[in-house]
Amino acid sequence: MAAEQIPDINPTAPPSGEGCLECLSGNGPGWWFHLRRCAACGQIGCCDSSPSQHASKHARQSGHTFIVSYEPGEDWYWDIKTGQYYDGPPLAPPTSHPDSQPVPGPEGKVPADWQQHLH
Template identity: 60%
Template sequence: MSAESPIDPTVPPSGTGCVECDAAGGWWLHLRRCARCGHIGCCDDSPSKHATAHAKETGHPVIRSFEPGEVWFWNYDTSEFYESGPDLAAPDSHPLDQPVPGPAGRVPADWSQRIGG
């Protein structure tokens, strides 16, 4: 890992949904935000696991939930969970009217079977 801090509280999120899923027309279960660069990716319960892929590709180890009402952080390098941490640039979550799973119109009817639920 580089000497720079794994968290930059001044960087806003990259959007309202998973960057890669949006580009490919995919869907997600929950969203995660890179605490270093603001990249929004999908969680490990989502089909594509883009948040973890982003952390591996960039060396940015810390994510924060991008779900409404959730302020927890996770460090991939140390496998440590933090119930809270520093405030990050707004917004704190995807829009409240965005469904989970999401986004609206792209979630298959059998989504729960596709993720093992």
Template identity: 50%
Template sequence: MSTQPEDPHIGMIRSVEPRTPQGCEDCLRLGSPWVHLRLCLTCGHVGCCDSSPLKHAGAHASESGHPIVRSFEPGEDWQWCYVDRAYV
């Protein structure tokens, strides 16, 4: 049985509270729409997904160096690493 190695960025996950639980922090400020939300597991930034017009979650990961997000959609609990482009 083969096992995948653990993502090296797992150590950056913290216990966070969403900074803007009502929606994408940046879209709320700009008045822009979003499709789905992602929660940064390092700082609590709530950003919009890559299917959204402004892709704030990916931009936050790139600019901040915070690689792992969790879906912030009801009923979803998956996590994604932007650096490794893989589920964790």
């Protein structure tokens, strides 16, 4: 699907922060594996491998079905409805969490046995 055909993308919506909005607010264990960004509103959430899977939960609850990677060097779009990758327009910066932020993150919140908690 061409970028101009993707519905409900707002290239000007800024990201909600440097990490998962829900994890940082105390919803869940407070850490993530990778981050995703809502292409409609900019909300940052944790990926489906993370314990809380906030990005997909946001997409289902809000109807904002397109998410993009919020990892450095990645620029793919994913439609949770179809389960397919797409190319899309560039989004407002920043397009990833800071390079200094560890993966998983955030620093100081990730348990030593984090790999045992992935989905």
